[in-house]
Amino acid sequence: MAARRPYVRPMDGWWRRDRFFLKYMARELTAFFVVAYALVLLAGVIRLSQGRGAFEGWLDGLRSGWSVALHLVLLAVFLFHTYSWFSIMPKTMPPLVVSGHRVPAWAITAAGLACAGVASIALFLAFAGRPR
C-alpha cells in the first residue's frame, strides 16, 4: 500500500467558485454602503450643531448632481441589502410556532420585507409634503 499523502486544495479565490458565495460577498459588501450613508447623516448632525447656515449648506450639498447620483446608487444597494438581510433571517432565529404550526421560512422573509416596505413608505409620506 502506498504511503498516505493527503492533498490540501488551496482556498484562493474561493468566493468566485460558486454563485452562492458571490451573493454572500455582495451582501457583506453592502455593509460598507450602509456605513457610507451613516457618515453622510452624521455629517448632517454635525452641521446642524454648528448652526442654521452650516446645516443649510449641507442640505444644498445634498441637492448637487453627484449627491443625487450617490443616493440612487445607495438606494439600489440598500434594496439588495434589505432583501439579503431578510432572506437570511429565518436561519438566524429560533423556530416560530403559531397555533401549533411552525411558521415557514418564506413567510418570515416576506413579513420582514413587508415591514421594511411599510416603514419606508410611511417615513417617505411623513416627510415628502414638508417644505424644503
Next chain:
Amino acid sequence: MHARSNKVSSTPETRTIAVEVLRYQPGDATTPYVERFDVPFTDDMSVLQGLQHIKDRLDGSLTFRWSCRMAICGSCGMMIDGVPRLACHTFLRDFWPGPLRVEALAHFPIERDLVVDASDFIDKLPRIKPWLEPGVPLRVRAGEHLQTPAQLARYESFSHCINCLLCYAACPQYGLDNSFLGPGLTALLHRYNSDSRDAARAERMELVDSEEGVWGCTAVGYCSEVCPKHVDPANAVNQNKTASALSWLVRLLPGRA
C-alpha cells in the same frame, strides 16, 4: 402522449455523457489531475452509478466511497459541477449534454481520487458529547423516558443528520480555518442540547462559546442549502450565537461570580 408511455415500458434510451473526474493518486503524482471518461447512461442512473460504470468497465483504479445508494449512509458526498451533493442522490440526466465535473468534497484533504480524509470531523465528534446525559441515574424499572410531541419537535429536525459532510464542503469559513467546529457538528450538538432528556448543556456550551465555536460562522448559509436531509445547520449555529451572547451578557451582570 401514447408514444411516450410506450417508450417507458421498452428498453430505456442510452445516451453518453463526458464525466471529468479530478483524480489524485498519491503514489504516482504529486498533484491532482483531470481525467475524462465517456459514460453511457439511462435516465434512471445516478452519478454514483456512472462512477461504478467507470470503475467496472473503464478504470478499476478509480477510488470513491459509497454504501447504501439511497441517501441515508452519507458516504458518497462529492463536488458535482462544483456543488456538494450525494452522488447517489444526483441524476446524470440533469447534466446532459455535459461534460460533468466530479471532484472530492471541498475543504477536506484528498486522500485518493474522490475519497477525502475526514479525520478532522471524526476527531471532533466525541467533543460535542453526541449522546444523552440524563444528569440523574435512571433505572430500567422506572420505564420509558417519555417526551411530549412538542419536546420532540424542538430537536427532531437536527437529529436527521447523516454525517455526509456536504455542509462542511459548503462552508468557506471551515475551508479557511478548520479549527471551526463547523455546521454539522454544531447542528448535532444543538440536537442534544435541545433534548428534554439531556442535562449536559452547560458542558457543551463551553465549546459553543469558545474560539472554535459558533462565532467562526459569518452566516453564509450555504450549509443549509446543500443539506440532503434539510437539517438546517445554519439555524443551529445562529440560534447558538444568540444563546452564547445572552450567557455572556448575563455574566456581565453585577452580583454574579
